[in-house]
Amino acid sequence: MLGLCRNSLILLLLLLPTAVIFVGQGGRSSILVYAEEAGDVLEGEDDDATVDSDEPVADDGAESDLTATEKEEDDTRLKPSPHVDTIIHFVRPNKPSELPAGRLVRLLVGFTNNGESDFVVESMDASFRYPQDYSFYLQNFTTVGYSQVVEPKRQATFEYGFTPSDAFSGRPFGLSIMLNYKDSNGAEFANAIYNETITVVEPEEGLDAETLEKRMQSFFLYVFLAAAVVLLLIGAQQLMASFKKKPARSKTPVEMGTQNSDIDYDWIPKEALINHSPRRTPKQSPRQRRSKRSTGFGEE
Amino acid sequence: MKLVVAAVILTLASISVGQEDPEARLLVSKNVLNNYLVEGKDLTVEYKIFNVGGGAALDVHLKDSSFPTADFEVVHGNLEVMWERISPGANMTHAAILRPTKFGYFNFTSAEVVYYGKEDKKEQKFGYSSAPGEGGIVNKKDFDRRFSPHVLDWLVFAVMTLPSLGIPCLLWYSSSRRFTSHVKKQN
Numbered sequence: 001m002l003g004l005c006r007n008s009l010i011l012l013l014l015l016l017p018t019a020v021i022f023v024g025q026g027g028r029s030s031i032l033v034y035a036e037e038a039g040d041v042l043e044g045e046d047d048d049a050t051v052d053s054d055e056p057v058a059d060d061g062a063e064s065d066l067t068a069t070e071k072e073e074d075d076t077r078l079k080p081s082p083h084v085d086t087i088i089h090f091v092r093p094n095k096p097s098e099l100p101a102g103r104l105v106r107l108l109v110g111f112t113n114n115g116e117s118d119f120v121v122e123s124m125d126a127s128f129r130y131p132q133d134y135s136f137y138l139q140n141f142t143t144v145g146y147s148q149v150v151e152p153k154r155q156a157t158f159e160y161g162f163t164p165s166d167a168f169s170g171r172p173f174g175l176s177i178m179l180n181y182k183d184s185n186g187a188e189f190a191n192a193i194y195n196e197t198i199t200v201v202e203p204e205e206g207l208d209a210e211t212l213e214k215r216m217q218s219f220f221l222y223v224f225l226a227a228a229v230v231l232l233l234i235g236a237q238q239l240m241a242s243f244k245k246k247p248a249r250s251k252t253p254v255e256m257g258t259q260n261s262d263i264d265y266d267w268i269p270k271e272a273l274i275n276h277s278p279r280r281t282p283k284q285s286p287r288q289r290r291s292k293r294s295t296g297f298g299e300e
Numbered sequence: 301m302k303l304v305v306a307a308v309i310l311t312l313a314s315i316s317v318g319q320e321d322p323e324a325r326l327l328v329s330k331n332v333l334n335n336y337l338v339e340g341k342d343l344t345v346e347y348k349i350f351n352v353g354g355g356a357a358l359d360v361h362l363k364d365s366s367f368p369t370a371d372f373e374v375v376h377g378n379l380e381v382m383w384e385r386i387s388p389g390a391n392m393t394h395a396a397i398l399r400p401t402k403f404g405y406f407n408f409t410s411a412e413v414v415y416y417g418k419e420d421k422k423e424q425k426f427g428y429s430s431a432p433g434e435g436g437i438v439n440k441k442d443f444d445r446r447f448s449p450h451v452l453d454w455l456v457f458a459v460m461t462l463p464s465l466g467i468p469c470l471l472w473y474s475s476s477r478r479f480t481s482h483v484k485k486q487n
Contacts, residue, residue, distance in 0.1 A: 089327050089352045108327040108350065108430065148410070148431065155427035156410070157327045 078180070078190030083115030086179060088193045096194070100203035101169035106161045109179060109193055113150045117184040121148045124160050129174035131197045138173065139165070168200045322354030324388065324417045328362065328429035332408060333395075337435050338443045339403040342375055347394040347411065347429065349386060357386040357415045362394065362429075364411035371406070372398045379411075386415075403439040408432040 080086075087110040090096045099105055113119050125143035130136040141162040150156045160177070177194040265273065326349055333344040345364070351357050360383040367379065377396030386392055400406070410428040417425050 087325055087327070087352055089350055091329070091348075091350070108329055110325060110327045110352070110427075146431070148428065150428070153426070155326075155425060157329060157427065157430045159329050159331075159430035 078188055080191040081115070081119070081181075081183060081187075081189040083113065083183075084119065084181070084189070084191065085112040085114060086110065086191050086193050087112075088177070096175070096196070096198055098199050098201045099164050099175075101164050101200050102166045103203055104161050104163050106159065107177070109158045109160065109177075110155060111150060111158065111179070111181075112155045113152050115183070116152050118152065119150045119181050119183055121146050121150060121156065121158065121179065121181040124158055124177065124179045126160065126162050126175065126177045128164075128168070129176055131172050131174045134174050134176065134195070139168075164200045169202050170200065172197055172199045174198075321418050321420075322388070324351055324355045324357035324386070324415065325353030326351055326357050326360065326386070326413060326415055326425075326427060328411065328413050328427060330364070330408075330411050330429040330432060332432050332435065336443070337400065337406075337437045339400050339437055339440045341399065341440075341443075343372075343398045343400060345396050345398060347381075347396075348391060349383075349394075349413070350391045351386045351388050353417070354388055355418060356388055357383075357417065358419070358421060359384065360386055360392075360413065360415040362411060362413045364396075364429075366409040366411065367398060371402050372400050375399050400437045403437045405434055405436050407434045 089108045089110070091106040091108055093099065093105065096105075096107075109124065111119075111121060123143050123145045126141040127137055128139040128141075130138055144160055146158055148156055148158070158179070175194060175196060175198045176192060179191045179193050180188070181191070182188045329348045329350075331346050331348075333346055334342075337343055347362060347364075349360065349362065362381045362383075364379040367374075375397040377394070379396055381394050383392060408431060410431045413427045413429060415425055415427075417423060
């Protein structure tokens with residue numbers, strides 16, 4: 001009897017906490033691990049400090065609060081329509097997990113209307129969220145409006161583009177792309193087409209064919225312009241030189257010595273006259289000079 | 301033994317699921333490549349078709365009837381194109397050159413594409429391309445006022461400035477000639 005009592009007591013002790021935990025779950029899917037709901041805490045960095053207590057009673061209270069807020073949030077958030085199928089394709093860059101900062105990211109979204117009535121696709125917007133807490137917005141990108149009617153059994157494509165800021169390079173973000181549309185009754189729907197964590201990376205410098213081509217073009221253009229300027233300068237210099245040549249020759253006469261032969265030597269006494277008379281031709285050689293001297297010996 | 305049988309059944313099931321007839325899914329983008337849309341100047345429209353589905357798209361017809369002939373004339377290319385087959389993961393590009401004949405705001409709407417998603421060609425799919433949106437086509441006169449080389453204007457300007465430059469030049473030349481000829485006489 002006592003053994004049975006003891007066994008039942010042990011069983012009760014084991015079952016009671018587990019039963020309490022299971023009952024207290026409510027609408028939660030996970031049992032042991034649960035994160036802080038975003039609605040409770042606004043500052044993101046302090047989340048790591050909170051520790052889940054082991055007290056089942058305290059947990060019940062906290063959990064019920066959390067489930068209540070979660071339900072409120074679900075009601076305000078727009079849900080996708082079951083008649084709509086969407087598909088996303090990144091045109092540039094191909095892999096959305098790494099986005100270059102400062103470059104335009106282009107993507108296409110396909111929308112299929114599998115329902116029976118028209119849908120009007122209103123707008124699409126993208127946003128960067130905090131990677132650990134997707135309800136904390138870091139940056140909102142421009143909302144592009146389409147207002148396109150998509151008939152039943154038809155598809156449509158929508159293009160969207162955004163540029164991650166240079167200031168965000170090297171950090172991970174939660175990229176969330178939402179497509180907003182409404183049906184023929186006016187009920188609003190929203191589809192989160194892309195909801196993943198991506199990293200913004202530094203754009204590759206100089207390896208891209210486009211940037212390389214641009215750089216080459218500008219480099220050669222500057223070289224060409226410099227060469228053209230140098231050519232002009234040389235041309236101007238040549239022109240100045242050619243203009244200066246004609247007057248230069250007439251303006252600076254070369255000193256040739258006394259050329260005139262009609263110099264009056266009368267006033268000089270004959271003794272002072274040297275043999276270097278102007279009549280003497282420079283062609284006279286020393287031999288001729290000697291012969292002249294011998295013949296003209298008597299004159300002296 | 302049971303394990304082996306179970307494993308065999310599972311693999312067969314997975315193979316059959318994987319070989320389910322894959323479907324093609326086309327995404328069509330339509331873009332105007334010009335920076336400026338000017339009346340009387342060429343306008344380039346580029347169409348890109350991406351097949352993001354698992355199967356090939358057959359008998360793809362792309363038709364753009366959003367440019368009324370009264371407002372646009374086709375210079376080069378065709379606004380109706382057909383591809384027999386677009387493989388999964390492939391993309392096709394098509395371009396057409398138009399010329400707007402009128403200026404003002406124009407709403408560039410979608411082109412239409414029809415294709416067969418599966419090999420059996422039972423179900424024809426209809427899709428709209430992306431629409432570039434509203435664009436303004438600038439008047440030719442306004443565009444020329446800003447961007448043309450203004451050759452005639454510059455020539456007229458040169459002719460008009462000739463008197464104000466020419467008269468002092470002539471005066472100086474006439475007086476300088478007198479001085480140079482005097483020096484030559486002396487020589």
